[in-house]
Each structure stands twice: as C-alpha cells, then as structure tokens.
Amino acid sequence: MIDLLAVFLASTIRLAMPLMLAASGELVSERSGVLNLSLEGMMLTAAFFGALGAWGTGSPVLGILCAVLAAMAVAAVQAVLSVRLRANQLVVGIGFNILALGATTLLYRIIFGGLSREQIPGLPKMHIPGLSDLPLIGPALFQQSYLVYFGFGCVLLLWWMLKYTAFGLAIRAVGDDPRAGDKAGVPVARTRYLSVLITGAMAGLAGSFLSVADINTFTENMTNGAGYLALAAVIFGGWTVWRTIGACLLFGAATALQFQLPAMGVNVPTALLLMLPYILALLAVAGVVGRLDPPAALTLPFQRGK
Numbered sequence: 001m002i003d004l005l006a007v008f009l010a011s012t013i014r015l016a017m018p019l020m021l022a023a024s025g026e027l028v029s030e031r032s033g034v035l036n037l038s039l040e041g042m043m044l045t046a047a048f049f050g051a052l053g054a055w056g057t058g059s060p061v062l063g064i065l066c067a068v069l070a071a072m073a074v075a076a077v078q079a080v081l082s083v084r085l086r087a088n089q090l091v092v093g094i095g096f097n098i099l100a101l102g103a104t105t106l107l108y109r110i111i112f113g114g115l116s117r118e119q120i121p122g123l124p125k126m127h128i129p130g131l132s133d134l135p136l137i138g139p140a141l142f143q144q145s146y147l148v149y150f151g152f153g154c155v156l157l158l159w160w161m162l163k164y165t166a167f168g169l170a171i172r173a174v175g176d177d178p179r180a181g182d183k184a185g186v187p188v189a190r191t192r193y194l195s196v197l198i199t200g201a202m203a204g205l206a207g208s209f210l211s212v213a214d215i216n217t218f219t220e221n222m223t224n225g226a227g228y229l230a231l232a233a234v235i236f237g238g239w240t241v242w243r244t245i246g247a248c249l250l251f252g253a254a255t256a257l258q259f260q261l262p263a264m265g266v267n268v269p270t271a272l273l274l275m276l277p278y279i280l281a282l283l284a285v286a287g288v289v290g291r292l293d294p295p296a297a298l299t300l301p302f303q304r305g306k
Helices: 002-031 039-057 060-084 089-111 137-142 146-164 166-176 178-183 188-214 226-236 241-263 270-285
Strands: none
Touching: 002 039, 002 137, 002 146, 002 166, 002 188, 002 226, 002 241, 039 060, 039 089, 039 188, 039 226, 060 089, 060 188, 146 166, 146 188, 146 241, 166 178, 166 188, 178 188, 188 226, 226 241, 226 270, 241 270
C-alpha cells in the first residue's frame, strides 16, 4: 500500500507540473487583463516543436528552447490581436487552438509519418542520493525530471514578481483599472504585451514537459485539454498563485487516480475517472468552490482617450 501511495504522489506531481507551469503563466496575463484562451494551442505547439527540436538536434535542452520560442511566437500574435487590435479575446483563443491542432497534426504526419511514436531524447530524472530512497516522499519529491524542479523555481519567481516588484504592481494595476494605471504613468499596452509573452514562455515549458520531459515523444493532440484545465485552475485558485498551484495539484491527483484506483483493486468506471478532472474544472468555473473575484478589466480592451 505504501508503494502504491508513493507512486500516486509521484504521479500527482508529474501530471500537475504542466498545469502549474501553464496556469502560473496564464495567471500573470489574466492579472493584467488579457485572457489567453489559446493556452491549449500554445501548449500543443510547444509540445510539437519541443519534440521536433529534441529529435532534430539530439538535445532535450535545445528541444525545450524550441518549444518556448514557438509558444512565445503564438503568444506574440495573440498579444498583437488582443492588445493592439483589441480583437475579441475569446474568439482569438478558440481560433488559435483550432489552428494549432490542425497545424501540428499536419506537420507530425509529414515529418514523422504519423504512423508510430518516434522516440526523442528526453530529460533524465534526478536521483538525489539518500533522499530519493526515502519511503513515500522519496519517489514523489526526489525522483522527478529536472524540469519539475526548474518549474517550481519558475513558479516561485513569478509569485515573487507579482507580489514584490514594480512590474508586478503594474500588472495588477492595469488588470484592475487600466485607465487609472495609465494616468499614473503605467504603460498599459507594454505591460499587457509582456504579460502575454510570459504566458507564452510558461506554456512553452508546459508543452515541452509533455513531449520532452515526460513521455519522450509527440502524439496528435497530446495536450488533450490540459490548457483548458490550466485556465480552470486559475479560476479555481481565485487568481492567486498558491491557490492556483493547489488547484493544479488537485487536478493532477484526479488524473492520477485514473491509473491508481484500478491498481488498488477499486472498481470504478473508467469513464468516470476520465471525467473527474473536467468535472472539478466545471465546478470551479461555475463558482461552486467559492466566490469568484476576477480582475475588473479582464478581457476588456484598453484604448487611451476612450
């Protein structure tokens, strides 16, 4: 039983990590007033180009770099459409997701043939002597991919930036009242541009985690709704960093149960287990888990003088 629990905890962290990375980046953008419904498309694009980069260069690190750059390119276009051209953020996001699914599927079939799962160089797991052999917490905390620990560092950095830096204050200001922020001298457009690019970078890490650090291959639509779960985690977490991370861990645990409950001999319909993370996400979006208090200017375009 202890071994099964250790595997469950390790799986929870592994499955929650791409959600944490994407959700923490999306949190920054939403706090600035820009909703990136295209998060799913950013992650899928990153997963493909991360796999392609690692396969082509033989280096998982370069693959991750390719993934981040690809996701940031998508984020840059999203920022232009949402911030500069003031396009409907929901429509733009849906369009990007459809485009990413079609484009990555086409490129995958052209480059890899689409017939088999091409194995790519992946990041190894860290094994900390002594600590990795601890019962229960050893496999969960000290036998993960290097990208897990880097991801936790990125989340801490974003929390510190939002809470303690002038740029974090500017992000919160333009998300709550962009006109007041503009009058105070805060560059609203630039702040939102940078926030969306941060989302792209974090989505790039999230997507590369799936293909380069986890299963070491790419499959069509491999994100399978992870971007939407990350969006729901931001809502579930009330637009705060640590509650959002807690929501990601909850979603990760719900996904891990799909594999652990049958191993424990618990007979639960497979369809119910597959639905569980999305049921939790639906409850979060519906506000069942608590009062929702989003940034006042979320999804609202800003134009100086109007």
